[in-house]
Each structure stands twice: as C-alpha cells, then as structure tokens.
Amino acid sequence: MDKKKVMERKQIVSALMIAMESSSSESDSESENEEELAIMQKLSTNHDLYSNILLLFRERQPRNCVINYIEQTVPTYTEREFRMHFRISKSLFENLSERFLVSDFYCNLRGCIDGMHIRIDPPSKGKDDYIDRKGITSICLQAVCNENKKFLNIFVGYPGSCHDSWVFKNSTLYNKLPSYCKDYYLLGDSAYPCNKYLITPYKDNGHLTNANKLFNIKLSSGRIAIEHSFRILKQRFRQLYHCKLRGMKKLCHFVRACCVLHNIADEGDLEFTAEATPELNEEIAVHGEVARGNSVRDSICRDIQLRRNQNV
Incomplete structure (x- = not known):
C-alpha cells in the first residue's frame, strides 16, 4: 500500500475514533492502540466500507459555472459539438422545441x-x-x-x-x-x-x-x-x-x-x-x-x- 493511502486510512481512523468518543480521558494509550489496530484491520478487509467512508471525508472540489450557457454558448456549438453534448441533432432539438412552444x-x-x-x-x-x-x-x-x-x-x-x-x-x-x-x-x-x-x-x-x-x-x-x-x-x-x-x-x-x-x-x-x-x-x-x-x-x-x- 502506498504512502498516500496509508495517510488516508490513518485520517479516517482518527476521525472515526473521535466520532465514537473512543479517545476519552479515561482510556489509556494501550487500549487506544488496540482499537486503532482493530479499525485498521476492518478497513483492510472491507474495501467498500473504506471507499464509502473516504468519500465522506474528501472535500468536494468547486465546479466552474458558465454564465448564460443556454443563451450564449449553446448557439455557438457546431453540429458535432451539439451531438456530443446533448446526444441529438440540432434540427431534432429545434423541432422538439417548436412542438412544445406552439401548443x-x-x-x-x-x-x-x-x-x-x-x-x-x-x-x-x-x-x-x-x-x-x-x-x-x-x-x-x-x-x-x-x-x-x-x-x-x-x-x-x-x-x-x-x-x-x-x-x-x-x-x-x-x-x-x-x-x-x-x-x-x-x-x-x-x-x-x-x-x-x-x-x-x-x-x-x-x-x-x-x-x-x-x-x-x-x-x-x-x-x-x-x-x-x-x-x-x-x-x-x-x-x-x-x-x-x-x-x-x-x-x-x-x-x-x-x-x-x-x-x-x-x-x-x-x-x-x-x-x-x-x-x-x-x-x-x-x-x-x-x-x-x-x-x-x-x-x-x-x-x-x-x-x-x-x-x-
């Protein structure tokens, strides 16, 4: 296992221990180490659990937003670009639009x-x-x-x-x-x-x-x-x-x-x-x-x- 995944697992373990309040002032260091090893072992054998928990702690990257995308950007698409984005031709799109606008x-x-x-x-x-x-x-x-x-x-x-x-x-x-x-x-x-x-x-x-x-x-x-x-x-x-x-x-x-x-x-x-x-x-x-x-x-x-x- 590479260093990046090891660090991710340690961060998840720490977060889980805090959430379960396992590292209280009454717990000694030996019991904490045993609990950490148990969680690490469980994560190693259950990859789905690891993946789901990892998604919870990763920060979502902000996405860029195109202003007036429909009004300004879409009309500039070529036929190939339009098909790539919307999976239909321009003529079919215009036909459907007119059909629903007329009635x-x-x-x-x-x-x-x-x-x-x-x-x-x-x-x-x-x-x-x-x-x-x-x-x-x-x-x-x-x-x-x-x-x-x-x-x-x-x-x-x-x-x-x-x-x-x-x-x-x-x-x-x-x-x-x-x-x-x-x-x-x-x-x-x-x-x-x-x-x-x-x-x-x-x-x-x-x-x-x-x-x-x-x-x-x-x-x-x-x-x-x-x-x-x-x-x-x-x-x-x-x-x-x-x-x-x-x-x-x-x-x-x-x-x-x-x-x-x-x-x-x-x-x-x-x-x-x-x-x-x-x-x-x-x-x-x-x-x-x-x-x-x-x-x-x-x-x-x-x-x-x-x-x-x-x-x-």
Whole structure:
C-alpha cells in the first residue's frame, strides 16, 4: 500500500475514533492502540466500507459555472459539438422545441380527432345518403392522430351526409373513450361534443373573454396535426381524392390500408405545408357531457392565461 493511502486510512481512523468518543480521558494509550489496530484491520478487509467512508471525508472540489450557457454558448456549438453534448441533432432539438412552444396542450394530449370526406362513385343503393353538404358523393373517415401525424385510431364507412358528431357517437371509439384516454384527452373542433376526454373550442357567441379567445387560438394550433395528416394522406395516396373502387367493404379496406401505410412511411418523402381552415359546425352534445367537459376546458384555459401573464 502506498504512502498516500496509508495517510488516508490513518485520517479516517482518527476521525472515526473521535466520532465514537473512543479517545476519552479515561482510556489509556494501550487500549487506544488496540482499537486503532482493530479499525485498521476492518478497513483492510472491507474495501467498500473504506471507499464509502473516504468519500465522506474528501472535500468536494468547486465546479466552474458558465454564465448564460443556454443563451450564449449553446448557439455557438457546431453540429458535432451539439451531438456530443446533448446526444441529438440540432434540427431534432429545434423541432422538439417548436412542438412544445406552439401548443400548451401536449402535456396531457392523447391526440387530435377530426373527420375527412373521401369522394366515391355513387353506390347502387341509397346514393342520396352519400351526398355531403358540398353536393359530392362521399364517405366519412374519422381519425385520431398524434403530434407526429401518425394515426392512432380510424373509423371509416359512414355516408357523407352524416355529421361528424353523429359519426363519432356511432364509432367504436365513443364508448371506449374513458379507457382509451384515461388521464389524457383529445382535441377536436366545434363539431364534436365537449366532455372530459374531448376538448373543443369555446363557441363564439360574441361574448368571449380574451382568455377564451386565447384558448381557441392555442387549441387550433394544437390540433393542426390532424389537418396536416389528412392532407399528407391524400397527397401520398392520391386515389383518395376520388376513389373509384366498387363495393363499400372493399372501399373501407382500401382506406384502412392507406392509413396503415401512411403510418409506416416517412414524412420526409413529401414537401407539404398547409394551414388549417376553420369550419362552421353546429355544436351537438349531451348536456351532462358538456358540463363535465367545460370544467376541464375552463381549467386548461385558466392555466394558459396564467402562463401567458407570467411570461409578459
């Protein structure tokens, strides 16, 4: 054993003896030497104990602090230096930052829900039921997507004349919403009922407060992902602009296959930008569900306004 470790052990032994008050005025030198030898022997056979005690008595070296590290130093890093420090690329970091800055909903967000019409040839039976509000023969696709524009849940096949809220209430998702969302919620437009698991914008009746208006803007920004998902889906599978397949079963299978392939594909294979276009939809909901939904929505609205006031 080198001299440095011997000195460290002697310092530890002395400190332990003082802590145990073993070297009192009543103890003679012989008993002290015996106790010191016993402690030294114990330390020699138990290296883990020695290491742990050594850490307690070594003084911690002060660390230098870089002032304004995030604001001034990080932006000067090259791509290689940035990856070395943070283990991700600069572009991914900026993407994540923008994602969380754009919306105040992502902390408890399960996904965004909306409906899309897919144009078809008039079916042989009940073709009037498939004429939507634009006078086009179509079927409805209801989908839930995440912030990465990937579909989490789809429901397709209802005639184009059906309202989004009617499709939602007859979908498999409606009754499973509590177990599907749990402590999270979906974002939807005013076509959907507002409840605990589905947050919709405040209806503009001319009496909205500034906090309500801010909430609607944030919600619109948060649910832009579903609008982009539908547009990317149609850009990638252009047959969905006008699907000419015959037979409703075959049509629905084709649409579901397109959604699965969309989830597998990489978004980078398309250059696509789009802006959400607000739609005028009547609000159809059950009164009790609206009451529960309003309490959740009001709570989120207050949090958004509070964070905005803190940042001003």
